[in-house]
Amino acid sequence: MDYTKKDKNIVLKQPDFDLDETLDCGQAFRWVKTAADEYRGAFLNKPLTVRCLDKHDGVFEFADTTEDEFLGVWYDYFDLGTDYGELKRRYSADETLAKACAFAPGIRLLRQDAWEALSSFIISQNNNIPRIKGIIGRLTEHFGGYPTAEQLRNETPESLDFLRAGFRAAYLTDAVSRVLSGDVSLEAARTLPLDEARNELMKIRGVGPKVADCTLLFGMYRIGALPKDVWVKRVLAQWYPNGLPECVKGTEGIAQQYLFHYIRNMERQAVTV
DNA sequence: TTCCAGGCGTATC
């Protein structure tokens, strides 16, 4: 890894990394674009401003970040130990995936917090991305950061009315109580075989196969999980009626990121033109 | 006004 300390910042040279494609592609909901090539967000209670200094050479500045913090938090969060160039070469054996990877070559899979992913994707169901961000924005503003299950212990669907989350508020409080009681173990879900991990999470009211897979993929880096939302269902119906190709085996969740982003933008362009 | 959104629970067959 190629990084240097500069004043209070860390400057990183990193290929296969684009801020828009990684932070605004529907995997995380509380990164805010604060300038043309700058985002502000957080992992757990650790805030970060990250900016791109040189798009062509892939140079990034992690503002006000110590070396310990960079190596201990952000290296993992941005999945900097994974070679996405190698992944994309493997995927490019498939014609459609080759196009999807070329369309947004700077996508990376974030290693997010499990509870945040679970609760965020409960909120995401039958909802659109701008409104998901709105609800999560009100949640974090109210609690001064993303609330833990413990911080939500005494909330009820009614006390969460300010979120304007609709029917999802009761799902959220059920997730809180089951996680706190140990009825659902996020730690178990990290290591159980995928189908059993999915069933563990689906004990929560309002968590079905799709939200469970999103939790496994985005909150636990279970990259074999393949969340089937409306867009991925379109991907499979249009391009892969017989299933995803052999070259994605074991990393379906990462391949899904490229395909999800690709088909959403293809459709948007088709509508615009 | 109607349709839809990174779905799920329920009823019905």
Added chain:
DNA sequence: GATACGCATGGA
């Protein structure tokens, strides 16, 4: 197991 429908909210 599959299919149909309602669900809160708000933007297009």
